[in-house]
Amino acid sequence: xxxxxxxxxxxxxxxxxxxxxxxxxxxxxxxxxxxxxxxxxxxxxxxxxxxxxxxxxxxxxxxxxxxxxxxxxxxxxxxxxxxxxxxxxxxxxxxxxxxxxxxxxxxxxxxxxxxxxxxxxxxxxxxxxxxxxxxxxxxxxxxxxxxxxxxxxxxxxxxxxxxxxxxxxxxxxxxxxxxxxxxxxxxxxxxxxxxxxxxxxxxxxxxxxxxxxxxxxxxxxxxxxxxxxxxxxxxxxxxxxxxxxxxxxxxxxxxxxxxxxxxxxxxxxxxxxxxxxxxxxxxxxxxxxxxxxxxxxxxxxxxxxxxxxxxxxxxxxxxxxxxxxxxx
Numbered sequence: 001x002x003x004x005x006x007x008x009x010x011x012x013x014x015x016x017x018x019x020x021x022x023x024x025x026x027x028x029x030x031x032x033x034x035x036x037x038x039x040x041x042x043x044x045x046x047x048x049x050x051x052x053x054x055x056x057x058x059x060x061x062x063x064x065x066x067x068x069x070x071x072x073x074x075x076x077x078x079x080x081x082x083x084x085x086x087x088x089x090x091x092x093x094x095x096x097x098x099x100x101x102x103x104x105x106x107x108x109x110x111x112x113x114x115x116x117x118x119x120x121x122x123x124x125x126x127x128x129x130x131x132x133x134x135x136x137x138x139x140x141x142x143x144x145x146x147x148x149x150x151x152x153x154x155x156x157x158x159x160x161x162x163x164x165x166x167x168x169x170x171x172x173x174x175x176x177x178x179x180x181x182x183x184x185x186x187x188x189x190x191x192x193x194x195x196x197x198x199x200x201x202x203x204x205x206x207x208x209x210x211x212x213x214x215x216x217x218x219x220x221x222x223x224x225x226x227x228x229x230x231x232x233x234x235x236x237x238x239x240x241x242x243x244x245x246x247x248x249x250x251x252x253x254x255x256x257x258x259x260x261x262x263x264x265x266x267x268x269x270x271x272x273x274x275x276x277x278x279x280x281x282x283x284x285x286x287x288x289x290x291x292x293x294x295x296x297x298x299x300x301x302x303x304x305x306x307x308x309x310x311x312x313x314x315x316x317x318x319x320x321x322x323x324x325x326x327x328x
């Protein structure tokens with residue numbers, strides 16, 4: 001029997017094994033680096049696209065206004081009063097006043113339409129816009145202002161509308177709500193049931209008046225009601241000044257009670273001058289059917305920033321369950 005000879009199996013050399021592991025790590029590191037570079041490349045491409053989109057959206061209103069300014073001999077300026085009238089909102093006094101000033105300074109503007117769809121808001125913001133409209137009307141008597149109410153023109157929105165030369169609305173629009181409100185909550189009973197004690201330290205007898213964690217004090221409640229009454233009287237005086245003899249308040253004292261009426265009902269009451277919309281007023285009343293939007297537009301970045309969260313003061317007000325005077 002012949003023995004079969006076999007060659008001895010070669011055992012791996014320790015140095016070769018280390019080399020292979022090093023090579024493997026190097027290759028894996030290269031692959032990971034490529035993946036990382038690819039991810040960053042995608043990120044920067046998306047970032048560039050977003051920045052270009054934001055720039056385009058920011059310039060669009062200006063481009064539209066410029067196109068309108070280049071066409072024809074004249075046009076009607078359109079300014080939107082949409083949403084709550086308050087600081088830092090699209091319908092803030094600063095935005096509306098800027099829009100109004102731009103419209104009145106444009107020699108091609110033959111009339112201004114305030115397209116209103118708002119429940120009202122701050123009496124301060126509304127009064128600021130009201131005063132500015134009357135000031136600009138005095139400086140530019142040839143440029144008329146027409147308030148056009150779409151769905152809702154209530155409270156502070158009607159405050160602003162009353163400064164216009166004329167007010168129009170749809171027959172089903174809601175108009176009026178000439179009143180003032182301030183709302184809050186009381187947590188005294190709930191705190192007693194939960195065994196929670198309120199500890200407030202103030203300097204000044206009434207510094208913490210209307211504290212929702214303390215029982216109401218008749219004297220402070222009476223004082224606050226007086227503040228609301230004065231604000232209401234200011235509102236009424238401005239509406240009377242703006243509407244003049246057209247307002248049938250002597251026959252209908254309920255006009256200043258905070259109630260609202262449809263456009264069809266508001267017409268004989270003198271709250272509005274006619275039925276119509278922005279397009280019909282531009283075409284039939286002003287005589288310039290082309291509408292050029294002068295509304296100050298927030299940039300997409302500003303809108304995104306606002307959605308990230310409210311200010312500390314606003315959050316505290318909500319937490320305390322208190323809301324300041326609001327025209328309603």
